[in-house]
Amino acid sequence: SDSVAKEPPMHIVHIAVEMAPIAKVGGLGDVVTSLSRAVQDLGHNVEVILPKYDCLNLSNVKDLHYQQSFMWGGTEIKVWFGKVEDLPVYFLEPQNGMFWVGCVYGKNDESRFGFFCHSALEFLLQKGSSPDIIHCHDWSSAPVAWLFKEQYALNGLGNGRVVFTIHNLEFGAHHIGKAMAHCDKATTVSDTYSKEVAGHGAIAPQFFKFHGIRNGIDPDIWDPYTDNFIPVHYTSENVLEGKSAAKRALQQKLGLQQTDTPIVGIISRLTVQKGIHLIKHAIYRTLERNGQVVLLGSAPDPRIQGDFTNLASQLHGEYHGRVKLCLTYDEPLSHLIYAGTDFILVPSIFEPCGLTQLIAMRYGSIPIVRKTGGLYDTVFDVDTDKDRAQAQGLEPNGFSFEGADISGVDYALDRAITTFYDARDWFNSLCKRVMDQDWSWNRPALDYMELYHSARKN
Ligand code: ADP
Structure with missing residues (x-):
C-alpha cells in the first residue's frame, strides 16, 4: 500500500520467551506479536525466535515444520519453523527437555532462559543470518544483550545492534542492569514509566540511551467488528x-x-x-x-x-x-x-x-x-x-x-x-x-523505527 516505507527494509529479530496467542502470560506476549506485525506492515523483515514449549498453543501456528538441528550446550537443538499471526517464527527445542515442563514460567526459569538466549544467538550465527536489529525483552531475554556484545558481535554477527525493552522492571533487576549496560538502545513501554524508573540503579547510569515508547494494541486481533467471541459484531x-x-x-x-x-x-x-x-x-x-x-x-x-x-x-x-x-x-x-x-x-x-x-x-x-x-x-x-x-x-x-x-x-x-x-x-x-481513538501501533511503530535507525548509527 501507499503507507509502506520507501526506505530499504530492515531485518529485525525478536528473541523472546512469550508470544501471543501461542505462549502468552501477560502484556509482553501481546507486544512481541503486535509490535512485530506493525513493523512488518511498514515493509520490514521481522522474525521471532521462541522456545518450543510443550505447552504451546499449536492450533495458532500455521505450517509448522521441522527445519534443521544443531548441537550446542551439550545437547541437540531442533529448530522448527512456522507462522504465527503472519509472522515467521523459529522455535528452538533443546532435546534435553528443558522446555518440556508444561509451563512458560515457574521451573528453573533463569537457567532455562539463559540457555535459550545463548542458543538463539548460536542459531543465528550458524544459519549465517545477520540481522540489523536484535530486539530482546525483559530479564528473560536480557542475556542476549551482553552475550551478543561480549561474544557474538566479535564472532560473525557484528553488523547487528541490540535493542532492549523493559516491560516490567519489577523482575530480575540484575539481568536488566547487565542488558542496559550492553544494549545500543533501551526502551520501556510508556513515557511516564520511563520517568518513574529513571532513578533506578539499573537505569540511571544508562539513562542517555533510554526511551519511553508506549505500547499499542493490534487492531486486527482486538476488533469488535470481526471478533468471533462476541454475539454481535460492532463498530x-x-x-x-x-x-x-x-x-x-x-x-x-x-x-x-x-x-x-x-x-x-x-x-x-x-x-x-x-x-x-x-x-x-x-x-x-x-x-x-x-x-x-x-x-x-x-x-x-x-x-x-x-x-x-x-x-x-x-x-x-x-x-x-x-x-x-x-x-x-x-x-x-x-x-x-x-x-x-x-x-x-x-x-x-x-x-x-x-x-x-x-x-x-x-x-x-x-x-x-x-x-x-x-x-x-x-x-x-x-x-x-x-x-x-x-x-x-x-x-x-x-x-x-x-x-x-x-x-x-x-x-x-x-x-x-x-x-x-x-x-x-x-x-x-x-x-x-x-x-x-487510535491506540494501535500506528504511531509507536514509527517511533520504534526511528529508534532502530538511531541504534544503527552507533
Ligand atoms: P501485564 O502484562 O502486567 O499482565 P497488561 O495490561 O500489559 O498487564 O497485559 C495484560 C494482558 O493479559 C491483556 O491482554 C489482558 O486481556 C490479558 N489477561 C490478563 N489476565 C487474563 C485472564 N485471566 N484471562 C485472559 N486474559 C488475561
Missing part, C-alpha cells in the same frame, strides 16, 4: 447494539441477572502490582451501588489464588446473580468481558504501560484507572484532564484517581457509576468516542 456506529447484545450474553453465560445495570469488569493477573486491595474494595463498592461485577483473573501466588477463591464463594453466595469471579486464564471470555461490560477497572499500584485499558477502549468500555505509568499516558479523566488530553489532540476518555487507597478508587468509581445512571446519553457518546 462505533452501532456500539450500543453490539454492547447490549454482549452484555446479555455475558450475563447469561455467568449467571448474572439480565438487568441494565452498570457492569464493572476486571481482567488481570492478580498480583500486588495490580492493586489487589483496591480491586476488592471496588467490587464491594460497585455492588453497594447496585452495579454488577465480573472479574477474570488468576494469581501466580497460590496464597493469593486461595484468598480469591474464598472471596468468590462468599460473594457468589451473598450477592448471588450480581457478581462473578472467574479465577482462571480464559482468552475467549476476556473478549466477551471487554465487549459486555460498561467499565474496565485498572487500579494498579504501578503499571509500565497496561494493555487492558487500551483493549477496553477498542471495545467501547470505559476505563477507570489509577494515574500511574502508561495508565496516566493513555487515560484522561473526563472531569480533570481536559487540558492534558487536548495537548495530545484527544478528548477525555475515562475516569482516574491518584492515591492508592480506598478514597481514591471511590472518587473515580462513584463518578463513573453516577454517569451511567444519571447521564446515560452522554455516557453512550463517551463509549462511541473511546472506540474512535
Whole structure:
C-alpha cells in the first residue's frame, strides 16, 4: 500500500520467551506479536525466535515444520519453523527437555532462559543470518544483550545492534542492569514509566540511551467488528447494539441477572502490582451501588489464588446473580468481558504501560484507572484532564484517581457509576468516542523505527 516505507527494509529479530496467542502470560506476549506485525506492515523483515514449549498453543501456528538441528550446550537443538499471526517464527527445542515442563514460567526459569538466549544467538550465527536489529525483552531475554556484545558481535554477527525493552522492571533487576549496560538502545513501554524508573540503579547510569515508547494494541486481533467471541459484531456506529447484545450474553453465560445495570469488569493477573486491595474494595463498592461485577483473573501466588477463591464463594453466595469471579486464564471470555461490560477497572499500584485499558477502549468500555505509568499516558479523566488530553489532540476518555487507597478508587468509581445512571446519553457518546481513538501501533511503530535507525548509527 501507499503507507509502506520507501526506505530499504530492515531485518529485525525478536528473541523472546512469550508470544501471543501461542505462549502468552501477560502484556509482553501481546507486544512481541503486535509490535512485530506493525513493523512488518511498514515493509520490514521481522522474525521471532521462541522456545518450543510443550505447552504451546499449536492450533495458532500455521505450517509448522521441522527445519534443521544443531548441537550446542551439550545437547541437540531442533529448530522448527512456522507462522504465527503472519509472522515467521523459529522455535528452538533443546532435546534435553528443558522446555518440556508444561509451563512458560515457574521451573528453573533463569537457567532455562539463559540457555535459550545463548542458543538463539548460536542459531543465528550458524544459519549465517545477520540481522540489523536484535530486539530482546525483559530479564528473560536480557542475556542476549551482553552475550551478543561480549561474544557474538566479535564472532560473525557484528553488523547487528541490540535493542532492549523493559516491560516490567519489577523482575530480575540484575539481568536488566547487565542488558542496559550492553544494549545500543533501551526502551520501556510508556513515557511516564520511563520517568518513574529513571532513578533506578539499573537505569540511571544508562539513562542517555533510554526511551519511553508506549505500547499499542493490534487492531486486527482486538476488533469488535470481526471478533468471533462476541454475539454481535460492532463498530462505533452501532456500539450500543453490539454492547447490549454482549452484555446479555455475558450475563447469561455467568449467571448474572439480565438487568441494565452498570457492569464493572476486571481482567488481570492478580498480583500486588495490580492493586489487589483496591480491586476488592471496588467490587464491594460497585455492588453497594447496585452495579454488577465480573472479574477474570488468576494469581501466580497460590496464597493469593486461595484468598480469591474464598472471596468468590462468599460473594457468589451473598450477592448471588450480581457478581462473578472467574479465577482462571480464559482468552475467549476476556473478549466477551471487554465487549459486555460498561467499565474496565485498572487500579494498579504501578503499571509500565497496561494493555487492558487500551483493549477496553477498542471495545467501547470505559476505563477507570489509577494515574500511574502508561495508565496516566493513555487515560484522561473526563472531569480533570481536559487540558492534558487536548495537548495530545484527544478528548477525555475515562475516569482516574491518584492515591492508592480506598478514597481514591471511590472518587473515580462513584463518578463513573453516577454517569451511567444519571447521564446515560452522554455516557453512550463517551463509549462511541473511546472506540474512535487510535491506540494501535500506528504511531509507536514509527517511533520504534526511528529508534532502530538511531541504534544503527552507533
Ligand atoms: P501485564 O502484562 O502486567 O499482565 P497488561 O495490561 O500489559 O498487564 O497485559 C495484560 C494482558 O493479559 C491483556 O491482554 C489482558 O486481556 C490479558 N489477561 C490478563 N489476565 C487474563 C485472564 N485471566 N484471562 C485472559 N486474559 C488475561
